[in-house]
Amino acid sequence: MSSFRGDPNFCPECGNVLPLPAMQDTVNCPRCSFSIPVIDFAGQKITSTVVFNPIEQSSITIEDEEDSELKGAVIDRRCSRCNKEGMVYHTRQMRSADEGQTVFFTCIHCRYQEKEDS
Numbered sequence: 001m002s003s004f005r006g007d008p009n010f011c012p013e014c015g016n017v018l019p020l021p022a023m024q025d026t027v028n029c030p031r032c033s034f035s036i037p038v039i040d041f042a043g044q045k046i047t048s049t050v051v052f053n054p055i056e057q058s059s060i061t062i063e064d065e066e067d068s069e070l071k072g073a074v075i076d077r078r079c080s081r082c083n084k085e086g087m088v089y090h091t092r093q094m095r096s097a098d099e100g101q102t103v104f105f106t107c108i109h110c111r112y113q114e115k116e117d118s
């Protein structure tokens with residue numbers, strides 16, 4: 001069905017070529033008796049467009065998981081709380097685009113978290 005969408009010359013039910021609406025208010029398919037008002041017919045193209053914006057939402061969901069701070073590359077940065085080396089490096093995109101990216105360091109020993117704005 002979707003392959004016929006967007007082309008007003010084809011029946012969305014059977015794919016048959018539809019006659020162009022001349023004087024009448026409805027378009028009738030000669031093959032499957034599908035009929036649609038000309039006004040709805042024109043509106044179909046608009047309603048079929050769905051806007052997705054899943055990137056921001058999915059990244060927030062992952063970061064809400066408890067152990068996500070300890071997943072990432074461990075670097076030899078010294079923790080300022082327990083003074084041991086070994087912190088997980090990960091970045092987080094702030095919700096507002098102009099805030100830029102923030103780098104987080106999480107201590108693998110005491111889970112102390114530091115952040116650094118890039």
Ligand SMILES: [Zn+2]
Pocket residue numbers: 011012013014015016029030031032033034
């Ligand atoms: Zn048809």
Ligand SMILES: [Zn+2]
Pocket residue numbers: 079080081082083084107108109110111112
């Ligand atoms: Zn620490």
